[in-house]
Amino acid sequence: MAVGEAGLDLEIAGISKRFGSVRALQDCSLTVRRGEHMALLGPSGCGKSTLLNIIAGLDDPDAGELRIRGAPVADVPPNRRNIGVVFQSYALFPHLTLRENVAYGLKVRREPPRVAEERATEMIALLKLDGLEHRYPNELSGGQQQRAAIARALAIRPVIVLLDEALSALDKNLREEMQIELSLLLRRLGVTTILVTHDQREAFTIGDRIALMHAGRIVQVGTTEEVYGHPASSFVLDFLGSASALPGRVEPGSPPIASTAFGLGFELTAAHRAGLAGPVRLYLRAEDVTLSREPTAVHRASPARVELSTFLGALKRQVIELGGHQVLVDAAAGHHGPRFAQGDAVYLSFRPESCFVLPEGE
Amino acid sequence: MPTSRMLRRATPWLMLAPSLLVLVPFFVLPIAIMFRNSLARDNPATGMLMPEITVANYARILGDWFYAQIFLNSLAASFGVALLTLLIGYPFAYYLARWAGRRWLPVLMWVVYMPILVSVITRVFGWIVITADSGILNGLLLGAGILREPVRILFDISGMTIGMVHRYLPLMILPLANSIAKIDPRVLAASTSLGASGRDTFLRVVLPLSLPGVVAGFQLVTAVVLSDYVLPTLMGSTRFRILAPAVFDEAIGSVRWALAASLAMVMLAIVAVTMVALNLAMRRLAPWARGL
Known part of the structure; x- marks a missing residue:
């Protein structure tokens, strides 16, 4: 050798x-x-x-x-x-x-x-x-x-x-x-x-x-x-940071569209893997998601609900229920956004390219 | 509540009570009586004790070369047997603690315990069959032409030593195996990764860390050899007199109970001094072991 x-x-x-x-x-x-x-x-x-x-x-x-x-x-x-x-x-x-x-x-x-x-x-x-x-x-x-x-x-x-x-x-x-x-x-x-x-x-x-x-x-x-x-x-997504997984689908097209059964939807970009089609999982990192009271570009219908709001010192972590799934949302504790209480109806907002889309089962 | 507080204070004493009930009448009291007797005087005419208080017996046994020889023989025998059990027991204990594994450990522990389950007299007869002038060992050596005449093993120092080593080996192996098993295998891996050969790791890590077991085994074996009566009597030689049979001979043979009592007290003192000396040696050799 x-x-x-x-x-x-x-x-x-x-x-x-x-x-x-x-x-x-x-x-x-x-x-x-x-x-x-x-x-x-x-x-x-x-x-x-x-x-x-x-x-x-x-x-x-x-x-x-x-x-x-x-x-x-x-x-x-x-x-x-x-x-x-x-x-x-x-x-x-x-x-x-x-x-x-x-x-x-x-x-x-x-x-x-x-x-x-x-x-x-x-x-x-x-x-x-x-x-x-x-x-x-x-x-x-x-x-x-x-x-x-x-x-x-x-x-x-x-x-x-x-x-x-x-x-x-x-x-x-x-x-x-x-x-x-x-x-x-x-x-x-x-x-x-x-x-x-x-x-x-x-x-x-x-x-x-x-x-x-x-x-x-x-x-x-x-x-x-x-x-x-x-x-x-x-595995890497799950292991590093705090990502929430949601089941979804990708409809091929130009551009392909990723969507869930509960109101999320966005166009895939060059940042996403090419050739995705059919059932997928959408991974959202807690720090990439923000909340809003109004529908957003990626979340237009069926609002989510705030299940739990916790204060972790440097972070404020919220647990959101969306279509039977939990989504973690982190915000800096000093963040001056709207405050949400338990039970509030909210819409998720994130940049499409920050959402990782992987084929179901991978 | 006063009653519950009293109960709490009494609890340690209540827990000690059973052992105190046994120890005081059957150990402390007899030793006290023995001590009193050692200060009395034997009446050679009647074989009875004269109830005076004198140190004459001590003066006699500490001043007479005959008794000094017995003390020296006893110390030599106890240290010799302890050393032999250490040399024979260490490799076995090391294997037991580090390599035996789940399957062989119970079997080997049983092998260690087994001699204890058999009466010492039975074992001595076994050894007599092997070590006698006309025994198996001499028979084999004579038959093979290695010896011309039988070598003396039984009724000599060697016979007594063989019997004692066999009898007391478990007392050495168990504390040794225990202290070797306590050594963290990661510590040995650390030694290896730092560049130590197997020999270095053994000499610089395993051996010093097993020192508490060595000392404990040494203490147990020296103590029981110093008070052993059966093996010196059944396998030893009258030319190599040691303490326990000597005490017996003085009391029963010569009917000198006071002298026998003072010999026994000196024996007790020798055991105590040996134990303390070994403890002190341990403190010096292994100052790190105090906190363990």
């Missing part, structure tokens, strides 16, 4: 893995460029952690090839892959102090003690853990343990850092703080990173590109804007 493409730290080609009758991974392929931050995003059980274990060498694939910096690593044991892993549970060594934890990788690599000490000091300072060096993990807070685990993984100067749901055990505020801090730190260090998460915000904050995983497959890879703006499937 040809030598791997230059500038690629990781190439995954056709990786499959079964556990008994469960197909954990099916034909997964992905490349990660040097210094890039790739987020593997998907619901639990989608195979993202299995893929991470395979990259780290903690698990073997049944089929497919893995290259790190162009070199196949099938025969390279995990302790020779030079990959730093930050585990969800942190997996710090309970019998070692924070400093010993950070220096562990350098010690087992038989680095000179002076180098190990210097690097440990550097990492401890980098992750703002000064003053805690001599504490044992059970004497550290969750956030401090998290930082210690990151410091330990970075201390070995790994080719790739793998973060396995690394922030999910933290409280919400601390987690959001760490997402930003970690994103800044990884960018500053320029280290190639693969982040596994089920949290869209985490993936989008840290990841340059997102690989969406579903049922053992990588279903879409792209920048955050690409996957959000051009979701490749109903």
Whole structure:
């Protein structure tokens, strides 16, 4: 086989893995460029952690090839892959102090003690853990343990850092703080990173590109804007953001017309997929929809009803009932539009191109 | 309500009551009586205790090389047996805790427990059949031409050691397996991903993290060996005297109950000091384990 493409730290080609009758991974392929931050995003059980274990060498694939910096690593044991892993549970060594934890990788690599000490000091300072060096993990807070685990993984100067749901055990505020801090730190260090998460915000904050995983497959890879703006499937639409699905039909013509049985209708544009006809699903993202008391260009008859209006701080979320289906509508809390109360009759308004139209069953 | 508050205060004592009812009359009291007896004087003519208070017995057993030898033998036997059970038990406990899996774990646990279900006397007779001069082992070695004359195993230190190791192995394996099973597999994966070989991971992570189990097993085995009477008597040698049979001989053979009592008290002190010393060693070796 040809030598791997230059500038690629990781190439995954056709990786499959079964556990008994469960197909954990099916034909997964992905490349990660040097210094890039790739987020593997998907619901639990989608195979993202299995893929991470395979990259780290903690698990073997049944089929497919893995290259790190162009070199196949099938025969390279995990302790020779030079990959730093930050585990969800942190997996710090309970019998070692924070400093010993950070220096562990350098010690087992038989680095000179002076180098190990210097690097440990550097990492401890980098992750703002000064003053805690001599504490044992059970004497550290969750956030401090998290930082210690990151410091330990970075201390070995790994080719790739793998973060396995690394922030999910933290409280919400601390987690959001760490997402930003970690994103800044990884960018500053320029280290190639693969982040596994089920949290869209985490993936989008840290990841340059997102690989969406579903049922053992990588279903879409792209920048955050690409996957959000051009979701490749109903799964991606459902998983990213808050989209409501409505059954509808497309009548072919020029232009084709999308409509529902309950008063929505609009002409398809160039932004929509070509060749749509017959039963479809219309996906409306909560932030793309506004409400009005009067019929609108896309909603001329049979008004919807406000079922619930909730205040979420930065957002006001309304749950609208339309033809037996629920539609979520978000508005900025400071938004100075008309106020709607529960039970009000309303019409939906949205730009046709913001509505994703996919064939029924896709 | 005052009654409910009184009840709440009394609850811990009520829960302790059954064990106190057993411990006080059958453990604390006998030891107190034993202690009192150890301060009495034996009357060699009658074999009765003279109710004085004297430390003469202690002075005698602590000053006489004959008894010092018994203490040293006992400590050597207890540490030796504990060490052997550790060396034999560790690989087994490691396998049990880390690799056995759902199917084999109950079977192997049963294998560990099984010797406890068989009377120690029965087991000793089994060992006698194997280790006697005319036993199976010597028979095989003689028959194969490896030995010219039978090697002494039974009624020697080696025979006693074999019996004790067999008898007390479960006491080492269970705490060991427990402490090894507690090690988070992710911690081992972390060690590997940081570049450690299997050997490094074992020596730097598994072994230190199983230290609480090592110490607990060591404490259990040393304590029971120090007080073992059956195996030194049935499989050991009178040339290697250890504590429990010595106490018995003083009391029943020589009818010196006060001296026997003081030997027993010293034995108790040795067990206590050994336990405390191991606990202190544990604190020094594994300061991280305090919070676990």
